[in-house]
Amino acid sequence: MNPLQEIITNFQNLVAQVPEIIQPFIVMLAGAVPFIEGEVASMIGIVGGLNPIVAALAAAAGNFISVALVVSLTSRARMAVVNRRRSRVAAMSGAPGAPTSWDEKPAFEQAAPAKPESKGRLRFKGWLVRFGVPGASILGPLAIPTQITASILVGGGTPRAWVLLWQAVAIVLWTTVSTISVWAALTFLVGV
Secondary structure, eight states, rough: OOOHHHHHHHHHHHTTSTTTTTTHHHHHHTTTTTTHHHHHHHHHHHTTTOOHHOOOHHHHHHHHHHHHHHHHHHHHHHHHHHHHHHHHHHHTSSSTOSSSSSSSOOOHHHHHOOOOOOOHHHHHHHHHHHHHHHHHHHHHHGGGGGHHHHHHHHHHTHHHHHHHHHHHHHHHHHHHHHHHHHHHHHIIIOOO
């Protein structure tokens, strides 16, 4: 037995100590964690000895539930900001220094310095401009977690249903690709 097979066998023995009914829930919780998401969570489940279909479904479900929660919270926060801005502009109309259009910001908002954006966020915004919401959702996990991708999209004004649809497509796609890859690698290369 080579060292990799021994490590996998030891990990499977460790996972076997957990009741079988709880194992998919652990994979689901791992799928909800940013940067682990459905892709890595399904890998953990498969290496742990779960059926690849069960591992993929649990990991994708955990990832989608966390994305749906983030979309809901971001949407509510965006609505609160938009409503507050509208009420503030309505209250300021007619006052000196009040904005004359929706595009113009009040003087106190113009002075705030901008914080530099990360490389991943800049890459994601480029994909969003180039490929739209579907492309940004599918390519987004290559740069940043799906939770952050969804929050950027909803915060930018994209409808929640559209974001959830394309995030679901991306989660299913990437979880399927990683699940099949790990299953094939373990079956044909490692022999476990």
